[in-house]
Amino acid sequence: MTGEERDLLVILASILAQGLRFATPYLYASLGEMFGQLSGMLNLGVDGIMLMGAFTGFIVAYQTPEGADVTAYLWLGVLAAALVGALLGLATAVVNVTLGAEQGISGIGFYMFGFGLSSLLIKVTVGRPTPVAFFPDIRFPVLSDLPLVGDALFSHNIMTYGAYLLVPVSWWVINRTTLGLKIRAVGQNPEAADSLGVSVARIRYLTATLGGTLAGVAGASLSIALYHVIQENITNGIGFIAVALVYFGAWTPAGVLIGSALFGVVSAVSRWVQALGLGIDPNVAVMLPYIVTIVVLVFSVQRARQPAALTKPFQRGEG
Amino acid sequence: MxxxxxxxxxxxxxxxxxxxxxxxxxxxxxxxxxxxxxxxxxxxxxxxxxxxxxxxxxxxxxxxxxxxxxxxxxxxxxxxxxxxxxxxxxxxxxxxxxxxxxxxxxxxxxxxxxxxxxxxxxxxxxxxxxxxxxxxxxxRAEQGGYINGVIAALLTQTGVVGIVGPVPAGDALLYIDGFRVGVMEANSDMGLEVEVPVIYTGSFGDTAGAAEAARTLIAAGADILTGSAQQVPGVIEAIEEAGGLYMATQVDQAEGWPDTVLIAQVFxxxxxxxxxxxxxxxxxxxxxxxxxSLENGGMKMVLNEELAATLPVPEMLAALAGGLDIDPEAEGAMVEILQALLEAGTAEVVEGRIDVLERVEELQAEEAEEATPTPAS
Missing domain, CATH: 3.40.50.2300 (Response regulator)
Structure with missing residues (x-):
């Protein structure tokens, strides 16, 4: 192997590893949002819930007493972030299902609430960008040392592995369980589902809460797994891209996985293009992931059928 | 005025x-x-x-x-x-x-x-x-950028120092180009071949993107990083995890990362x-x-002496130490060497032996010319 071939291998391995790692928060948030959308619930407040999850995960881990088990506190942080996310998801269900609010508008409201409250909490607790303990990368004997795929597949933190594990679990729930069938039925035809005895409101409460839970975990993955720091607006819009990735993935876990990984890998390519000095304008390079997402989105939405009742409120006895 | x-x-x-x-x-x-x-x-x-x-x-x-x-x-x-x-x-x-x-x-x-x-x-x-x-x-952010660039070029063990920028404009661009000029100056004066790749995130507040950009630069061989804007905590965390050093601007971030931030240009x-x-x-x-500016005291170069004291004196700086009348083997030599370099760099800028802004503008003009397609004859 020549030096150039070795360099190329290093770059490819780095792109794959970075791309798959970068996809972590997108996967959690998109899979959660996917459950909501499959039942007819659009939540544009994902980013705000992620911000609250990022802060919650951070502040719990940050409280680790001297000499205490750091890992235990990190897991407690994930749990607390999930709980806060669940509560916010539940709140979106109250507003959208029970009160019948317009989902797009209420979603923006929840985003602004999460953005503002998380910023305020950071100010009154730590007051500045602050590093924190984190889940270390797990390396496997032999596997992690394999060329190309060693770093890409076998050298990530536990939350990244968890995000990828969630893909088959989500597929199984949606396609192989009664609950999944009910979720899809409620999203396609709530009136028919209701006539068959399925509680539309209960299912939508469940999916909105699950979506919020996973958004909270997505936020925690940023602060205590991937970047080990808290900062105001640490998501910088990741939650909005996550919502788009559900459309991109045509409301399937595999599609969401491909979308998240593609977005991650193209983002990594855009950085390597600059690092290698290939003469591409940096303004163009940073647009690459978004251009690719938009192009694929255009084609995927054309072939995919979105849940027929998406964003439509349901009241028994109507329609 | x-x-x-x-x-x-x-x-x-x-x-x-x-x-x-x-x-x-x-x-x-x-x-x-x-x-x-x-x-x-x-x-x-x-x-x-x-x-x-x-x-x-x-x-x-x-x-x-x-x-x-x-x-x-x-x-x-x-x-x-x-x-x-x-x-x-x-x-x-x-x-x-x-x-x-x-x-x-x-x-x-x-x-x-x-x-x-x-x-x-x-x-x-x-x-x-x-x-x-x-x-x-x-x-005049390019002034401290230049000094940081020269010192980074002399300190790097891998021959690669990286920059994570927000968008190529304003204060950030001045600092980044000043840093690049500093590395180039060290290369030509000292016979070095230090590379200085730059990655822009396209945003001032993209902490995740900045951290990933830092990891890209580390994978490309960088052992010293610098950057600008509020997204830099992501960069500092990444280089700290990799055991490298960070050169700061605008604010001294050494308080949050005392084991990583070596020098800061403070406004x-x-x-x-x-x-x-x-x-x-x-x-x-x-x-x-x-x-x-460094001339009017509005900008200061601040050394993290506690961190500097723990660093070994690299070969390149050991060779320079003699000229600075410092024993590179002595305890605290690195602190003395870096202080001397900061003072010498500041004096060079203040006394006008190098016009960093002019060099930055030349660099930007050259790159703009290279980027402009030549009309077909």
Whole structure:
């Protein structure tokens, strides 16, 4: 192997590893949002819930007493972030299902609430960008040392592995369980589902809460797994891209996985293009992931059928 | 016009002439700041907020100087609304702390002739448009960038030092290009071949993207990183995890990352703020352009001595140590060597032996020429 071939291998391995790692928060948030959308619930407040999850995960881990088990506190942080996310998801269900609010508008409201409250909490607790303990990368004997795929597949933190594990679990729930069938039925035809005895409101409460839970975990993955720091607006819009990735993935876990990984890998390519000095304008390079997402989105939405009742409120006895 | 003032001198003058007397009423001077990021961003915005706090304390607290802040106003229309609100409420000085606010600010300023609008990064007073109430300000960030670049080139063990930038514009671009000039200068003077790749994230606040950019540069071989804007905590965390070093600008981030941040170019806006206040007391509402530089003391190079003391002296610096009359084997040699380099670099810039801005502009012109397609003959 020549030096150039070795360099190329290093770059490819780095792109794959970075791309798959970068996809972590997108996967959690998109899979959660996917459950909501499959039942007819659009939540544009994902980013705000992620911000609250990022802060919650951070502040719990940050409280680790001297000499205490750091890992235990990190897991407690994930749990607390999930709980806060669940509560916010539940709140979106109250507003959208029970009160019948317009989902797009209420979603923006929840985003602004999460953005503002998380910023305020950071100010009154730590007051500045602050590093924190984190889940270390797990390396496997032999596997992690394999060329190309060693770093890409076998050298990530536990939350990244968890995000990828969630893909088959989500597929199984949606396609192989009664609950999944009910979720899809409620999203396609709530009136028919209701006539068959399925509680539309209960299912939508469940999916909105699950979506919020996973958004909270997505936020925690940023602060205590991937970047080990808290900062105001640490998501910088990741939650909005996550919502788009559900459309991109045509409301399937595999599609969401491909979308998240593609977005991650193209983002990594855009950085390597600059690092290698290939003469591409940096303004163009940073647009690459978004251009690719938009192009694929255009084609995927054309072939995919979105849940027929998406964003439509349901009241028994109507329609 | 470059203003040079002494913090203590202006402070004494202000102390001798109470603000209330100058204003002719029993009210404190009121200053508002509209900023694109947060007041605690460890970067551009925090540098100004820290200075305002220092000036407020020096003048006697809130009884003498009221400071109100609107943060996170990256969007120009939102920021201009806030600036207009403060002006309408009769604030004495309103800081528009973002280059992007300039155009709409110039439209707004004539409606409030008694209010001074401080605007940065900028150098245009608006006098050619008939404006009399604009105080533009900027930092010669390329100066410290140059010194950081030279030192990084001498310190790197891998021959790669990386830069994570937000967008190629304003203060960030000046710093980044100054850093690149410093590396190039070290390469040509010392016969080095240090590479200096740059990655822009396209955003000022993309902590995740900045961290990934840092990891890309580390994978490309970088053992020293630098960067600009409020997203740098992501960069510092990444290089700390990799066991490398970080060179800072705007604010000294060593407090948060004492094991990683080695040198910081620190902005100090105290003199600028005090001079603006003094000018208003003398009846001048604008028309003066301010600069922070190493010459006027508005920027300082700060060494993290505790970290430096733990570093081994690399071969390149050991060779230089003799010329600096320092024993590279002695305890604390690294601190002495780096202090000497910082002093020498600062003197080189201050005494004009190198015009960093000119070199930066040459570099930018060369790159613009390379990027322009040659017309087919």
């Amino acid at each position: 470059i203003k040079r003032t002494s913090f203590m001198l202006v402070l004494l003058l202000l102390a001798a002439m109470p603000l209330t007397a100058v204003q002719g009423q029993d009210e404190p001077l009121r200053v508002a700041v509209v900023m694109p990021s947060t007041a605690d961003d460890l970067a551009w915005s925090q540098a100004l907020v820290d200075s305002l706090a220092a000036v407020q304390e020096a003048l006697g607290g809130e009884d003498a100087l009221v400071v109100d802040i609107s943060e996170n106003l990256w969007q120009v229309p939102d920021a201009i609304e806030a600036i207009g609100d403060y002006a309408a409420q009769g604030y004495d000085i309103v800081f528009a702390h973002g280059t992007q606010y300039g155009g709409p600010l110039f439209d707004l300023a004539p409606d409030y002739p008694d209010v001074s609008f401080a605007w940065g990064t900028a150098s245009d007073t608006g006098e050619d448009q008939g404006l009399t109430n604009i105080f533009p300000y900027e930092a 100090d806006w105290n003199d600028v703020i005090l001079d603006m206040i003094a000018q208003r007391q003398a009846g001048v509402t604008g028309g003066i352009a301010y600069e922070l």
